[in-house]
Amino acid sequence: MEPKEGGNQTPVVTEFIFLGFSQVLHGQTFLFLLFLLIYLITIVGNSVIFTLIQLDPHLHSPMYFFLSHLSCLDLCYSSVTVPKILVNFLHQRHTISYNQCMAQMFFLMTCAGSECALLAVMAYDRYAAICQPLRYAHLMSRKVCVPLATASWIWGLLDSAIHTALATNLSFCEANHIHHIFCDVPPLLKIACSDTYVNEMALHAASVFVGLSPFLMVVISYVYILSTILRIRSNTGRRKAFSTCAAHLIVVIIYFGMANVNYNRPRAGYSLEIDTLVSTLYCIITPMLNPLIYSLRNKEVKGALRKIWLGGQKEGHTFPPK
Template identity: 50%
Template sequence: MGDNTTSVTEFILLGFPLDTRIQTLLFGLFSLFYVLTLLGNGVILGLISLDSRLHTPMYFFLSHLAIVDMAYACSTVPQMLLNLLSPAKPISFAGCITQTFLFLTFAAIECLLLVVMSYDRYVAICHPLRYSVIMSWRVCIMLVVTSWTIGVLLSLVHLVLLLPLPFCIAQKIDHFFCEIMAVLKLACADTHVNEIMVLTGSISMLVGPFSSIIISYMCILCAILRLQSGEGQRKAFSTCSSHLCVVGLFYGTAIIMYVGPRYGNPKEQKKYLLLFHSLFNPMLNPLIYTLKNSEVKNAMKRVLGIKRVL
């Protein structure tokens, strides 16, 4: 064992095996997407802060989702951009472990926030008269704090199990960032416990919450169909549609990535799914909420001083 292990100071990220010109093109494209992610989520945060009409539980949760999306992208995209420019693609051991921890943390928090947001919509549509009592500010803050706390604690479990592992001399990570399963493959020790914890965590943070969201929306659908007013049905569907799109994007790619079937080259499939998950999801979320949510669009008009022409 001693001949195959070393005191690791850095890892080499292999990234994507592409031609130099294609990597340069991707650097420009991904840099644009990264800026749009920060700008879009920043706009959402700004609108919610500036417009008092958006100071409601729904937009309080959305503001935290925007923060998590920005942090989620910041935990992986800068290193990926650096990898596209640097042929060696190195990352320090401490930086790699930190990146793994942050990615897992923000992924778990986003899972839980989406569940909280679906519960908020369930209460708003199925129990409208009791909404202000059930979703009090104290409850909202408690739900958000709980989401952040659970996300951090779950990631700490993986970190505690990962740090004691000895690593082999081969320090090349076949990924564009320090994804936990890719890092575990370099360990010169039995990683079955780590792998079981990753699978258990993936199932508990993906399948469980996604199932609760499905149940919430089944109740919401039944409540909407019972509405007599067509206008009321349309407004209720409009309120939920943006959240459903975000849920579909996030959970769809995540479930396929971690617990879905594998065809062809599963390693490459997972790599590209993670690219979509970490780069495109955070960029698309604010666009979805802006384009499909009339309250956000109206808030943007008010902030910009645009008056409706009658």
């Protein structure tokens, strides 16, 4: 703590202490290895998906264009939180400086808002492909896809900038113990000693415009999609149409479900253990699951991986080919 310049000498918080793993006394090494494994799977999985989409011409379509952006987002999402958690495990001291905390919150909220928007865009892409197949090339041309992807990133960036700017105006007095495992808006508001009304209103507004609105767009898109699929007479056609949406639908359910639990919790919150579990599932496990879900359920992605792998073996070099 350092005192503010002025007459009241109010202490200024220079670092925060995370309490999320404070009760784990003898499992620090196990948790370090577990989070390291999750992080490595996340990095490798999303990097492979992104690289495959860039290398294979058969994956140069709007659906995979947006999937490559989702992989980039998941790489950023995980890298914002996990490396700091790993460093804290190594140092046996779960702290973060004030500036690092604000930066972590900014990038975390950027990824969260951008992913919400991108999942809605991906739902619209599936709607156009299944419900408007004759107009699909026009509806999802490159001139449309690039602005949609860019807008998704800007959407998250603007939302994050608002929350971070408001958070920097908060006073924390002598409270610097965060009941969490990384810096996020709700746990910071809980320990602030200044008025948080504006911050809370901004958080509620964001839950509607950044969270609920994209989710409703996804729901509306899939109502039309399912209605169209059910009208397909061929069983093979129905299965093929649904299989193109299944992976995206699973990701949407997991992501928005965890986001709702994480940001729309009761004012009193949950226990520290439940908070830690929810945050881990939302910000750390979900980015790891996304590439697994898309690769395991997507024949084109598996085919591209097999083709590049076998091609590399035949030519005597490893992935990626020269």
